[in-house]
Amino acid sequence: MRIGELAQASGTTTKTLRYYEQAGLLPAPERTITGYRDYEPATLQRLNFIRRGQAAGLTLAQIREVLHVRDAGAAPCHHVRELLDSRVHQLDRQIADLQALRETVTELRDAAAEPDPGACDPTAVCRYL
Amino acid sequence: MRIGELAQASGTTTKTLRYYEQAGLLPAPERTITGYRDYEPATLQRLNFIRRGQAAGLTLAQIREVLHVRDAGAAPCHHVRELLDSRVHQLDRQIADLQALRETVTELRDAAAEPDPGACDPTAVCRYL
DNA sequence: CTTGACCTTCCACCGCACTGGAAGGTCAAG
DNA sequence: CTTGACCTTCCAGTGCGGTGGAAGGTCAAG
Numbered sequence: 001m002r003i004g005e006l007a008q009a010s011g012t013t014t015k016t017l018r019y020y021e022q023a024g025l026l027p028a029p030e031r032t033i034t035g036y037r038d039y040e041p042a043t044l045q046r047l048n049f050i051r052r053g054q055a056a057g058l059t060l061a062q063i064r065e066v067l068h069v070r071d072a073g074a075a076p077c078h079h080v081r082e083l084l085d086s087r088v089h090q091l092d093r094q095i096a097d098l099q100a101l102r103e104t105v106t107e108l109r110d111a112a113a114e115p116d117p118g119a120c121d122p123t124a125v126c127r128y129l
Numbered sequence: 130m131r132i133g134e135l136a137q138a139s140g141t142t143t144k145t146l147r148y149y150e151q152a153g154l155l156p157a158p159e160r161t162i163t164g165y166r167d168y169e170p171a172t173l174q175r176l177n178f179i180r181r182g183q184a185a186g187l188t189l190a191q192i193r194e195v196l197h198v199r200d201a202g203a204a205p206c207h208h209v210r211e212l213l214d215s216r217v218h219q220l221d222r223q224i225a226d227l228q229a230l231r232e233t234v235t236e237l238r239d240a241a242a243e244p245d246p247g248a249c250d251p252t253a254v255c256r257y258l
Numbered sequence: 259c260t261t262g263a264c265c266t267t268c269c270a271c272c273g274c275a276c277t278g279g280a281a282g283g284t285c286a287a288g
Numbered sequence: 289c290t291t292g293a294c295c296t297t298c299c300a301g302t303g304c305g306g307t308g309g310a311a312g313g314t315c316a317a318g
């Protein structure tokens with residue numbers, strides 16, 4: 001299958017597929033006599049895996065590593081579990097940070113909700129931030 | 130005050146101060162005869178404002194706009210309130226998204242917690258993701 | 259007078275995941 | 289034979305908030 005077909009089938013673009021190849025996420029496919037990339041249908045599974053990994057918030061570098069474990073013939077289950085686990089912890093930290101920030105910003109906003117411009121110090125920028 | 134002093138006083142770097150000037154966050158300061166930047170002490174307030182804005186998760190572009198309103202002689206309170214308000218909504222969305230993602234990733238992780246590599250389809254990448 | 263810390267400008271680069279565009283080759287339909 | 293869709297490579301740019309480094313000028317202390 002040609003790159004355009006694969007792009008359409010996987011819901012991405014030809015640009016992205018070439019980029020993935022260059023980034024080591026997709027193996028270099030066979031070529032036709034005239035140099036066109038000729039993908040195996042199984043590449044679609046690989047792309048779906050990449051998409052699921054991205055949906056879980058993994059980076060392409062992390063996904064690439066899993067794929068390489070797989071390509072080396074090993075089952076990447078353990079590696080995947082570790083990645084997902086550290087991702088959960090990272091999400092917990094991010095959520096907590098954002099919630100704390102939300103508190104702070106809400107307080108600032110409420111203080112600024114009924115602004116009294118006359119009370120502002122003209123030498124300061126804004127007393128509500 | 131010279132750029133190094135201001136950097137130290139504000140807890141940033143000379144690089145960043147020059148960058149802020151180029152980015153329109155700091156006005157071009159006076160220069161000494163030999164070309165050194167010579168800042169007014171009030172610049173420190175401005176930098177603190179920038180830092181508070183960043184801490185609230187505002188972008189430099191947003192902060193710059195507030196500063197420009199201020200520089201034009203107006204009180205930016207109203208503008209600041211709108212920014213903070215939209216930031217709160219943005220944070221709410223981000224938090225909700227991350228929480229949903231955390232659910233999904235946790236489920237995937239738990240499914241992978243006791244992996245059974247033998248049950249894996251060797252043609253797929255990993256049945257746990 | 260020299261040393262070392264400080265300052266200047268300018269240009270390029272970081273990560274991340276692409277995206278755009280130029281210049282040229284290939285293929286199938288009409 | 290031409291047209292237009294598709295493909296190739298290569299180089300460069302996006303956004304964000306800086307950071308690194310080179311080449312050169314300035315200043316105060318010893």
